[in-house]
Amino acid sequence: xxxxxxxxxxxxxxxxxxxxxxxxxxxxxxxxxxxxxxxxxxxxxxxxxxxxxxxxxxxxxxxxxxxxxxxxxxxxxxxxxxxxxxxxxxxxxxxxxxxxxxxxxxxxxxxxxxxxxxxxxxxxxxxxxxxxxxxxxxxxxxxxxxxxxxxxxxxxxxxxxxxxxxxxxxxxxxxxxxxxxxxxxxxxxxxxxxxxxxxxxxxxxxxxxxxxxxxxxxxxxxxxxxxxxxxxxxxxxxxxxxxxxxxxxxxxxxxxxxxxxxxxxxxxxxxxxxxxxxxxxxxx
Amino acid sequence: xxxxxxxxxxxxxxxxxxxxxxxxxxxxxxxxxxxxxxxxxxxxxxxxxxxxxxxxxxxxxxxxxxxxxxxxxxxxxxxxxxxxxxxxxxxxxxxxxxxxxxxxxxxxxxxxxxxxxxxxxxxxxxxxxxxxxxxxxxxxxxxxxxxxxxxxxxxxxxxxxxxxxxxxxxxxxxxxxxxxxxxxxxxxxxxxxxxxxxxxxxxxxxxxxxxxxxxxxxxxxxxxxxxxxxxxxxxxxxxxxxxxxxxxxxxxxxxxxxxxxxxxxxxxxxxxxxxxxxxxxxxxxxxxxxxxxxxxxxxxxxxxxxxxxxxxxxxxxxxxxxxxxxxxxxxxxxxxxxxxxxxxxxxxxxxxxxxxxx
Numbered sequence: 001x002x003x004x005x006x007x008x009x010x011x012x013x014x015x016x017x018x019x020x021x022x023x024x025x026x027x028x029x030x031x032x033x034x035x036x037x038x039x040x041x042x043x044x045x046x047x048x049x050x051x052x053x054x055x056x057x058x059x060x061x062x063x064x065x066x067x068x069x070x071x072x073x074x075x076x077x078x079x080x081x082x083x084x085x086x087x088x089x090x091x092x093x094x095x096x097x098x099x100x101x102x103x104x105x106x107x108x109x110x111x112x113x114x115x116x117x118x119x120x121x122x123x124x125x126x127x128x129x130x131x132x133x134x135x136x137x138x139x140x141x142x143x144x145x146x147x148x149x150x151x152x153x154x155x156x157x158x159x160x161x162x163x164x165x166x167x168x169x170x171x172x173x174x175x176x177x178x179x180x181x182x183x184x185x186x187x188x189x190x191x192x193x194x195x196x197x198x199x200x201x202x203x204x205x206x207x208x209x210x211x212x213x214x215x216x217x218x219x220x221x222x223x224x225x226x227x228x229x230x231x232x233x234x235x236x237x238x239x240x241x242x243x244x245x246x247x248x249x250x251x252x253x254x255x256x257x258x259x260x261x262x263x264x265x266x267x268x269x270x271x272x273x274x275x276x277x278x279x280x281x282x283x284x
Numbered sequence: 285x286x287x288x289x290x291x292x293x294x295x296x297x298x299x300x301x302x303x304x305x306x307x308x309x310x311x312x313x314x315x316x317x318x319x320x321x322x323x324x325x326x327x328x329x330x331x332x333x334x335x336x337x338x339x340x341x342x343x344x345x346x347x348x349x350x351x352x353x354x355x356x357x358x359x360x361x362x363x364x365x366x367x368x369x370x371x372x373x374x375x376x377x378x379x380x381x382x383x384x385x386x387x388x389x390x391x392x393x394x395x396x397x398x399x400x401x402x403x404x405x406x407x408x409x410x411x412x413x414x415x416x417x418x419x420x421x422x423x424x425x426x427x428x429x430x431x432x433x434x435x436x437x438x439x440x441x442x443x444x445x446x447x448x449x450x451x452x453x454x455x456x457x458x459x460x461x462x463x464x465x466x467x468x469x470x471x472x473x474x475x476x477x478x479x480x481x482x483x484x485x486x487x488x489x490x491x492x493x494x495x496x497x498x499x500x501x502x503x504x505x506x507x508x509x510x511x512x513x514x515x516x517x518x519x520x521x522x523x524x525x526x527x528x529x530x531x532x533x534x535x536x537x538x539x540x541x542x543x544x545x546x547x548x549x550x551x552x553x554x555x556x557x558x559x560x561x562x563x564x565x566x567x568x569x570x571x572x573x574x575x576x577x578x579x580x581x582x583x584x585x586x587x588x589x590x591x592x593x594x595x596x597x598x599x600x601x602x603x604x605x606x607x608x609x610x611x612x613x614x615x616x617x618x619x620x621x622x623x624x625x626x627x628x629x630x631x632x633x634x635x636x637x638x639x640x641x642x
Contacts, residue, residue, distance in 0.1 A: 059631065123506070234641050248353075248626075249630050
């Protein structure tokens with residue numbers, strides 16, 4: 001028993017150490033900063049205050065932007081699920097061998113390029129006289145020009161593309177784990193495809209779908225690069241507002257407070273979903 | 285609990301080691317000149333560094349900023365680390381007052397005598413008889429226009445609000461410049477606008493006009509190359525580079541309401557480890573060969589060196605539009621802003637951008 005305890009200790013220490021240095025320490029420091037009345041490293045003496053948190057409630061546009069970021073997160077997560085789940089289903093249940101490996105590789109491939117480069121690539125595809133526009137005009141020369149760059153749909157397209165692989169991979173792993181004999185048994189008992197999907201495949205793969213949705217929703221709520229580059233005058237999000245506090249005016253306390261408010265909102269949403277998740281994951 | 289405590293201790297030890305190596309690096313600076321500047325703003329031109337290093341045997345090491353407030357943070361947090369600091373002249377007094385930069389012995393700067401006297405001797409750079417910054421470059425932020433769309437250059441800032449160019453304006457995503465432009469357009473002092481409500485309304489009225497908001501010069505160039513905009517608010521040197529290097533149909537104006545201008549100077553950090561190296565570097569940066577080299581590769585603003593300007597081609601936009609005698613009085617050199625102004629400008633600009641998205 002003691003030996004097992006020691007090996008568990010030895011195996012987990014590097015992870016805990018890394019998490020402490022890379023995650024817990026910076027977040028603790030930022031949490032502390034969010035209560036300061038003046039920036040750290042500044043000339044003014046700083047005292048503890050709640051003003052930075054109060055600022056969020058005194059200006060209407062903060063709550064508007066927070067709500068906008070959350071809607072964006074929900075929309076992107078939903079679209080990723082709609083596109084990603086069928087793709088994962090085909091990968092896990094319809095394909096095998098060489099084709100499956102090749103397609104999985106294609107799903108993972110975007111991860112190998114820099115996120116910024118992918119976003120700039122989208123600007124070339126989506127702009128007027130870009131690839132989409134030219135393709136449409138090759139078929140329908142009389143169609144009006146299609147340039148959706150610098151609009152809200154452009155932001156959504158860029159983000160869905162960025163996060164789709166997470167959804168496909170998490171769904172794929174859940175779907176892989178479903179025993180094929182369950183499907184055969186259902187079919188043997190006369191269940192049709194949509195019944196099998198609804199009664200067996202969806203419930204059993206729900207954990208993958210839920211994890212994929214969380215992995216998409218949480219980062220999208222804080223996204224700032226994609227909206228700024230693709231969104232034009234639609235490009236402001238809670239993420240860009242926080243970024244500006246850090247880089248433009250060096251108001252770290254306000255930037256930190258806004259980040260923690262956003263984090264609080266995200267955690268509250270996840271907490272609301274917890275009963276549903278707990279039932280599905282068979283926790284507790 | 286014990287585990288957590290030991291993790292925290294090891295983490296602290298790791299941080300201590302990191303800090304230790306940083307301090308060690310502090311004391312090995314003899315053959316180096318450490319420069320703090322914007323990325324891609326002249327001092328880090330590879331050919332220039334090569335020429336300087338060859339001439340002096342000193343190695344140039346750069347650290348970069350993304351805003352002037354960041355310069356202050358870096359100088360405060362790393363005293364005795366930097367040698368040369370590029371500062372907007374509007375910030376020089378504040379830096380000197382805080383004891384972040386030191387007086388410069390101008391007799392060691394051989395090119396000091398050929399700098400434009402009114403730039404060089406400005407009270408912003410000379411405090412109590414001591415020089416705290418050698419004026420280096422100046423330039424403008426103004427309205428650039430597509431010369432195919434405008435056979436005749438526009439004359440007023442109002443063109444940015446003209447419904448004819450709805451959805452054709454690429455605006456620089458910067459709180460301070462936005463407020464300054466709106467102040468000029470509403471006839472107010474861009475350093476101390478009296479009526480902020482008027483400025484808010486003027487900026488809100490931009491909504492139908494804006495095609496894109498850009499941050500870096502590279503983003504702007506991509507927009508203009510793709511013909512996304514007929515008009516932009518942008519630095520004049522970027523416009524000139526786009527016209528000369530990229531052969532785009534573009535030029536800029538100094539509108540009748542005025543344009544925004546800046547002046548950058550080079551200062552020596554307090555307790556700089558290599559003052560002699562810093563003086564040599566500043567002297568090279570204000571020299572004619574450096575400016576000629578920068579003009580050749582493109583993107584150069586206007587040199588403070590009189591001889592360097594006289595050697596620019598007659599046709600250059602810098603000479604014919606920006607530094608033209610009739611335009612000079614309409615340039616509003618940026619004065620210092622307080623931290624409170626800066627924050628209130630950012631709040632206002634974010635509110636305006638939020639309304640663009642509504």
